[in-house]
Amino acid sequence: MGTITVQTHEEKMTLVREAISRHSHDGRKALMQVLQDAQNAYGYLPLAVQREVANGMGLSVAEVYGVVSFYSFFSMTPKGQYEVSVCMGTACYVKGSQAILEKIENELGIKAGQCSEDEKFSINACRCIGACGLAPVITVNDDVYGRLAADEIPAILAKYKEA
């Protein structure tokens, strides 16, 4: 996830098809792994990708959509170049993660679950990432920031805005 390479829709769809054939010997039960691989390849799971998976695995689109919509890890909306995840686990919550999230939302002008218009940032109010010792914690792609106060947020985001 670290480096950003720009791929065309077709290139990414080829990777999706490869993921489908890689798991083909496992049949129906491999749907979760196929979707995880497909999301890694495409970035998210729009209807076109779900249709491809359904066709490739001999399933109905409804069945695939049922699984995609059930699990929060699967996303049907694109993510930004930088995904800012705010841990909303209990340990972070009692140490003020709500204020951190609001600060990030204000700074970026988008809400949790949204992606900025230039597709640079998206915000994810995420489940506990288990780094409770560093609470409150946010991650920006693979970078982790812990023991935060809301007024440290602008400086952190500035690094990525300029990048």
Added chain:
Amino acid sequence: MDLFRAHVLVCCGTGCTSAQSLKIIDRMEEELTASGLNKEVKVVKTGCFGLCAEGPIMVVYPEGVMYYRVSPDDIREIVTEHLLKGRYVQRLMTVSTSVPLDQARNVDESDFFKKQMRIALRNCGIINPESIDEYIAHDGYQALAHILTEKIKPLDVIDQIKKSGLRGRGGGGFPTGLKWEFAARQMNEQKYVCCNADEGDPGAFMDRSILEGDPHSIVEAMAIAAYAIGANQGYVYVRAEYPIAVKRLQGAIDLARSYGLIGQNIFDTDFSFDIEIRLGAGAFVCGEETALMRSIEGKRGNPTPRPPFPAVKGLFGKPTILNNVETYANIPVIINKGADWFAGVGTEKSKGTKVFALGGKVNNVGLVEIPMGTTVREIVYDIGGGIPAGKAFKAVQTGGPSGGCIPASLLDVPIDYDNLVAAGSMMGSGGMIVMDEDTCMVDIAKFFLEFTVEESCGKCAPCRIGTRRMLEILEKITSGHGTMDDLDNLERVALAIREGSLCALGQTAPNPILSTMKHFREEYIEHVVDKKCRCGVCKGLTTYTIIADLCKKCGLCAKRCPVNCISGVLGKEPYVIDASQCIKCGACEQACKFKAVVRR
């Protein structure tokens, strides 16, 4: 074999890795090479030491000196001072908490570790989790070897587990041996062994730490379980949010296979067993056993009614056992040391130890393992070092969204499965969040409800509709529109959901509400009758005002106010907040250096 005069152990659990521990290892290797010490000092990458709040943590043996909050820039000093000259780097030996650990002696004698007893975490922070040889050197795979080479009968293995009194560490507390026996008695060619590593409770990271710090113990235990019930295939269902744990577990499985410790004809017997990892995709309900199995099958994680129990008809319709990570971590020790030894630890009905992820408003945030029967007070004050900033203790929350809050009056209750249930909470998987006087209990109940509403799978009506109704009532109360009737309704709905839901998620969803209403009813009444939130957390009930006598007329608050609702004249007239415009963000309170802004 190379001999080293010193070992430097660096924690590479998720917490410390997030705080650059990998960079610390690289820097250490460089510095050791530069000083010519690389043949004398060995750097070991370990799992979690437990004291996550003070990470990244480094321990230097043989002295057992623990360094806290180490940064890559400290490494040269540690090498030149400690490793070359034998002088400890004192400035890295003090923790920032108000109750310092005793630094002079060995780490094992510090308050944090003294009251702990490490069975499940025995190897965490001691061995390199990526080395199978280090696990074997610490009695690893001995239990499996003993069972297979001495030809111990499967039912005798199960007997040992039953005699040990081990109960499931994932929440329910069902006797593990009994579960295995049900599955063992099923006549079926194909059976499965599953491991639940879908640690969904917010604020809990016990299972993650075991997988990161001692993955081979899970591989070994699953092989023992498979032998006992007659299975040949295992699945570990682990959260995709735990990349380090997944990587180390996969590494352990591959190594064990290459050593012939899993795979075909293990120890030249006719017992064969292999393990695959399945990644979860972020659904809390998949911690429920039937839902987890549907998910491994590649379906929506909807729970199914029991009976049939998984021991009869589980994964792919075959007899299956599912145990939690921590439960498995205890198995090799029980076989090695004997059921009687294990049963000698703990209370009458809860044997052994329990790992808790201690977090929230407590000084020593981290991972602790205590013998059953230890009191909440001992965990919070002796091991946890008390509450930061001199605040007053209010409650501890155990069991996550399925559990409840234990108030100060119950601090001396010995922790075991039954006592926690009697206190209105539950053991759960082991999250333990400490709350102080600033935590609003109504808001916390709402926080957990928001979680369960989002995570309800929607299959059964009591959970799908009921949890949303409860959340609506809580929102009404926290926004200042609640009535006393709402409290009665809340209780009635909660009890109905507990009775009527299909799976444990729904049955336990009302617990955060019921337990806070039981122990902190006066806070609910304040919200409803006095329209007041004593902690200033519920925004609908909070007002900010500036005390004119304390105001120094500096105007900083007005400058910080995002909605420009504070007016005054710089240096001349005290500032005033226009309550009708105020969005209650608290920026003015944070800005004021003279404590003139008060929250009520």
